[in-house]
Amino acid sequence: MENIAILTGGDSSEYDISILSALNVLKNIDKSKFRCVIVHLKNGTYKTDDNSIIDLKDFSYCSSNIKYKIDKVFIALHGPPAENGQIQDYFDSIKLPYTSCNAKISALTFNKFHCNQILQKNGFKCAKSLLITNQDNIVEENIIKQIGLPYIVKPNSAGSSHGITVITEKNQLNKAMSIAREHSENVILESFIKGRELSCGIYFDGDEIKALPITEIITDNLFFDYEAKYEGASKEITPAKISIKLTQKIQNESIKIYKKMQLSGLCRIDYIIKEKEAYIIEINTIPGLSEKSIIPQQIETAKMSLKEIFNLCLNNIN
Numbered sequence: 001m002e003n004i005a006i007l008t009g010g011d012s013s014e015y016d017i018s019i020l021s022a023l024n025v026l027k028n029i030d031k032s033k034f035r036c037v038i039v040h041l042k043n044g045t046y047k048t049d050d051n052s053i054i055d056l057k058d059f060s061y062c063s064s065n066i067k068y069k070i071d072k073v074f075i076a077l078h079g080p081p082a083e084n085g086q087i088q089d090y091f092d093s094i095k096l097p098y099t100s101c102n103a104k105i106s107a108l109t110f111n112k113f114h115c116n117q118i119l120q121k122n123g124f125k126c127a128k129s130l131l132i133t134n135q136d137n138i139v140e141e142n143i144i145k146q147i148g149l150p151y152i153v154k155p156n157s158a159g160s161s162h163g164i165t166v167i168t169e170k171n172q173l174n175k176a177m178s179i180a181r182e183h184s185e186n187v188i189l190e191s192f193i194k195g196r197e198l199s200c201g202i203y204f205d206g207d208e209i210k211a212l213p214i215t216e217i218i219t220d221n222l223f224f225d226y227e228a229k230y231e232g233a234s235k236e237i238t239p240a241k242i243s244i245k246l247t248q249k250i251q252n253e254s255i256k257i258y259k260k261m262q263l264s265g266l267c268r269i270d271y272i273i274k275e276k277e278a279y280i281i282e283i284n285t286i287p288g289l290s291e292k293s294i295i296p297q298q299i300e301t302a303k304m305s306l307k308e309i310f311n312l313c314l315n316n317i318n
Contacts, residue, residue: 002071009041012079020290022076028306073098084110129190150192155184195274211251212298216240
């Protein structure tokens with residue numbers, strides 16, 4: 001029986017969601033195959049759920065005078081230092097296998113602007129965008145000429161829709177920039193695309209890459225923000241009430257992205273559909289796995305179990 005650490009916590013704004021994801025993984029993991037312990041990261045210290053300190057030389061721990069060696073890590077930690085690839089570098093250095101993309105791919109997908117550039121080079125559609133650093137001189141009129149109005153201001157490196165503002169008229173930019181910079185030094189300004197918001201989970205089953213049923217997110221808010229995502233201000237319809245043709249298009253597109261971007265593990269790709277074109281919003285390399293998250297809804301609709309998917313995640317680690 002393999003010893004599995006379910007990694008959660010962190011110091012980002014996604015802390016609470018990470019805890020809920022880890023608890024749901026623990027609840028649904030195959031206890032006949034895996035002996036599990038939740039490992040909580042906070043302020044640079046790793047502790048098990050019984051407060052045993054993790055030895056960072058080999059990610060082992062002692063409990064009741066017994067040393068336990070971890071065989072694999074199930075990463076349920078959203079935001080840094082997992083989604084940006086930092087923790088994967090550490091696990092690679094001690095040769096500890098983990099579920100999720102490697103450090104290089106995680107760092108790329110977490111850098112939204114760079115990721116969108118790579119996606120566009122590979123023939124995928126993204127909204128027009130500009131990257132703003134601390135050194136850039138911002139002239140709002142020039143921005144509007146380039147990406148139009150309304151437009152979105154969002155952190156370049158953050159998740160769970162934190163720090164995002166939709167600009168609908170002039171003179172709102174400075175406040176929006178301040179909000180975004182609470183989460184990321186660099187900020188993206190992006191054309192606002194009004195359309196249907198769809199989300200598709202993808203995973204590798206050991207033989208081939210497969211797409212899950214698609215979810216449509218419907219909210220009265222301007223976009224799928226934190227309130228819509230986690231506080232009930234949206235409807236998530238799975239399977240989405242869209243045509244078979246559009247369903248197949250989004251699923252095929254998601255599989256292509258998974259291959260082209262060299263993703264691994266269980267991922268989720270979010271889209272805006274406008275005039276039959278699919279614009280990529282974001283690639284989520286460590287999607288939420290709480291009971292209310294989108295991926296569990298898609299797995300249930302596919303008539304699969306979380307236990308089955310979690311087995312695949314742990315058995316198909318490179």
